[in-house]
């Protein structure tokens with residue numbers, strides 16, 4: 001594996017709820033469910049967009 005920091009930059013551990021669109025942060029791995037609506041339909045935010 002590479003550097004954990006580099007991987008963190010790629011994904012930031014942010015998952016987007018496909019139901020309500022809420023962002024769910026997770027240190028590692030997919031969150032069990034959306035913390036806002038409880039949906040299990042989450043997708044990984046592919047890239048951090050420019051701020």
Ligand SMILES: [Zn+2]
Pocket residue numbers: 017018019020021022034035036037038039
């Ligand atoms: Zn949700």
